[in-house]
Amino acid sequence: MSEMAIVLNGEPRRVPGPATLLDLLGHLQLDPRTVVVELNREIVRRPLLAATPLSPGDSVELVHFVGGG
Amino acid sequence: MTTTLAPEPTLDTPLVIGGRSFRSRLMVGTGKYRTNADMVHSIEASGAEIVTVAVRRVDLDRTKEEGVLHHLSPEQYFLLANTAGCYSADEAIRYARLAREAGFNDFVKLEVIGDRETLLPDGEGLLTATRELVRDGFKVLAYTNDDLITALRLQDAGAAAVMPLASPIGSGLGLLNPYSIRTIKRRLSVPVIVDAGVGTASDACLTMEQGVDGILMNTALAEAREPAAMAYAMRLAVDAGRAAFLAGRMPRREVAMPSSPVRGMLE
Structure with a gap:
């Protein structure tokens, strides 16, 4: 498997590719049930993660709930 | 003599x-606790049902488990x-939509901050x-100044609740403007929840x-010497x-009024 360059949480990063967003979460060892994914500023709903391919240069944000007031 | 407490007149x-x-x-809130155990014990002692959380990037270094749902x-x-x-x-709309996608509810505590020093x-x-x-279908609870006009406009805009501050976030200055x-x-029909400053x-x-x-x-509990004990005190106080x-309450008077009869005194 080759690699591709994306921007992940604001940082340039090389990840295995071709891959879907679900593959990316698997690569990062993140549970898709606890993470919300934004691809190029658009939210990708959980059922669509496995059907959404990553492309070189994509910007991906992975967020979750942390302590706050 | 045995006394029993009367039922609480609710x-x-x-x-x-x-x-x-x-x-x-x-x-x-769930922020700023020294330990996750302090947070969990405080929330339990507070009797709260509604607990606030923030949306942030996942820490990809995975040096620590920071997701709050790991504990709550x-x-x-x-x-x-x-x-x-x-x-x-x-920016706030973007965060609200990300939060809703986490899949728990369509409520959001909306903050749009205007100044970095005072928040x-x-x-x-x-x-x-x-x-x-x-x-977009959200139930908006809007954190706002203690300003009637803004509060009225937020209600008109469809806010489900308006949340005026007692004093700035994390200040602990208490209720600066009771009036x-x-x-x-008095003027709003949606719930008014005071947020921040206690x-x-x-x-x-x-x-x-x-x-x-x-x-x-949040901070009043998280920064107390004993957060869970303060949470219990806050529950009683609320x-x-x-x-x-x-x-x-009774009326305020500028002069004293005796509580005991003035008649029947000895000569």
Whole structure:
């Protein structure tokens, strides 16, 4: 498997590719049930993660709930 | 002699926000606790049902497990996501949509901050974001200044609750303007939840005595020497202040009035 360059949480990063967003979460060892994914500023709903391919240069944000007031 | 406590004369009704009913009028945050155990014990001691959380990037270094759901069960508490740290309507809307996608509810504690030093809210940004989020189906609880006009406009924009501050976030300065809070409560028909600034139990009690529907606090618990003990004190204070408000206080007088009969004194 080759690699591709994306921007992940604001940082340039090389990840295995071709891959879907679900593959990316698997690569990062993140549970898709606890993470919300934004691809190029658009939210990708959980059922669509496995059907959404990553492309070189994509910007991906992975967020979750942390302590706050 | 044996005494038994009379049953509590409850005058209260449940708090209803955006069509959901809550027993507790105390809401608590989950930020800044020294340990996760402190956070969990404090929330339990507070009796709160609504617990706020923030949306942030996942730490990809995985040096620590920072996700709050690792410690709090979403079945046990009503998770209210905030848009803390957002300085524009667009940014706050983006955070609110991410929070909703986490899949717990369509409520959001909307913050649009206007100033980095005081963290005071930006009324214009709040109104813009409230209108858009309400259109998008959100129940918006808007954190705002203790300003009646902004509060009225947020209600008109469709906010499910308005959350005026007691004093700036994390300041612990207590209720700086009881008149403003009382007036906002008197003039609005949606719930008024005081958010931010409460430092200790007397602040919470005094705030509830103004007639507001509830209080949200975080730092007062997280930075107490014993967070869970303070959470318990706050629970009692919120209940006491609410009960006193519903009971209706005596009038204030500038002169004394004897409590014992003035007749029947010895010559």
